[in-house]
Amino acid sequence: MTSMTSTRRVVTVGVDTHSDTHHAAVIDDVGRPLADAGFPTTPAGYRQLLAWAGEHGDVAAFGVEGTGAYGAALARHLRAAGQTVIEVDRPDRRTRRQRGKSDPIDASAAAAAVLSGAAAGTPKTRDGRVEAIRTLRVARRSAIKGRTQAINQLKAVVLTGPTELRQTLGGQSTRQLLATCRRLRVTECLVEAADPVTAATKLTLRRLARRIAALTEEIDELDADLQPLVTATAPALMAVYGVGTEVAAQLLVTAGDNPDRLRSEAAFAQLCGTAPLPASSGRTTRHRLNRGGDRHANYALHIIALVRLSSHQPTQAYAARRRAEGLSNLEIIRCLKRYIAREIHHVMTA
Numbered sequence: 001m002t003s004m005t006s007t008r009r010v011v012t013v014g015v016d017t018h019s020d021t022h023h024a025a026v027i028d029d030v031g032r033p034l035a036d037a038g039f040p041t042t043p044a045g046y047r048q049l050l051a052w053a054g055e056h057g058d059v060a061a062f063g064v065e066g067t068g069a070y071g072a073a074l075a076r077h078l079r080a081a082g083q084t085v086i087e088v089d090r091p092d093r094r095t096r097r098q099r100g101k102s103d104p105i106d107a108s109a110a111a112a113a114v115l116s117g118a119a120a121g122t123p124k125t126r127d128g129r130v131e132a133i134r135t136l137r138v139a140r141r142s143a144i145k146g147r148t149q150a151i152n153q154l155k156a157v158v159l160t161g162p163t164e165l166r167q168t169l170g171g172q173s174t175r176q177l178l179a180t181c182r183r184l185r186v187t188e189c190l191v192e193a194a195d196p197v198t199a200a201t202k203l204t205l206r207r208l209a210r211r212i213a214a215l216t217e218e219i220d221e222l223d224a225d226l227q228p229l230v231t232a233t234a235p236a237l238m239a240v241y242g243v244g245t246e247v248a249a250q251l252l253v254t255a256g257d258n259p260d261r262l263r264s265e266a267a268f269a270q271l272c273g274t275a276p277l278p279a280s281s282g283r284t285t286r287h288r289l290n291r292g293g294d295r296h297a298n299y300a301l302h303i304i305a306l307v308r309l310s311s312h313q314p315t316q317a318y319a320a321r322r323r324a325e326g327l328s329n330l331e332i333i334r335c336l337k338r339y340i341a342r343e344i345h346h347v348m349t350a
Helices: 043-054 072-080 093-099 103-116 129-160 163-169 174-182 196-233 245-255 265-271 295-311 313-324 329-349
Strands: 010-017 021-027 033-040 058-065 085-088
Touching (some): 010 043, 010 103, 021 043, 033 043, 033 103, 043 072, 129 245, 196 245, 245 295, 245 329, 265 329, 313 329
Parallel strands (some): 058 085
8 A cells, every 4th residue: 555645845935025026035945945036015916926936835934024014915915825924034234244135135035044943933913903003003103293293393482482472471381381372363464564573483383282282182082092992902901000001002012913922921021121131240140121122012011110119009019128139220120020021911811
């Protein structure tokens, strides 16, 4: 009796992604290049890439660069087709200096990284509620940045404006200043005004104040959209002490729609930049704050730590005990953020 075994070779595909075209390269199970080709960034192009890869053998995995940017749509298409997708970092400058830079070279390097195990990260799926939260936060972050910029500009105009106007508006809080500037009126034409500088300054202040009011209204509307969405997505996360809507939204975006892609709570801590780094020398044994990882997630954990230090009795008792042991405030916060990262990971994956 003879056994039937597949004679098709196993291949790995690497993809160098761009806005208009993706370049793919195929290598065999020992790393030998087999073929490379370019495909348009359209649904038809994605289908062509998948069929072309299958012509060279059984695809073990696709290594895709930029799964959160140019390669996001391709990664979704490949996952929907049942393919394994691995997130590949772009080659560093040292590697590019040694090997050169071209689309085929980058695609082959992506495939080689997957084959060797150097690239093993699972990309975010970006197809659920968390992706909706991330999209809304793009608009919110932009509105906050624009409002902050407009407030700074308004205060600068007041500071450098005519003396009489500066004395009238000086000493007011930001809220009072905005309310006053929105009510400023200019009754004469700028061309015919006796003091065109004062008239132009009033117009500028009024328009900036109205822009700030419009952006504030937009931020409030976005918060109203985000709050029920975040609560419905992760009610257990919202119940954690010190976690609000904005903090929860950031932590969800960091983990993605598939938080199970994070192998352990230590991997989540590393992603958030809260894993302790040794900084010992001689007789000194200590750890320092990690300055890597997702800094937005790190800031979210920092907010939780500060809230707990101000009003959470167990956290205050812990801080007092560690302070008595000789730890500085920065070291205590670093320890707290590490503990909080473990708690958050457990809540999101449970």
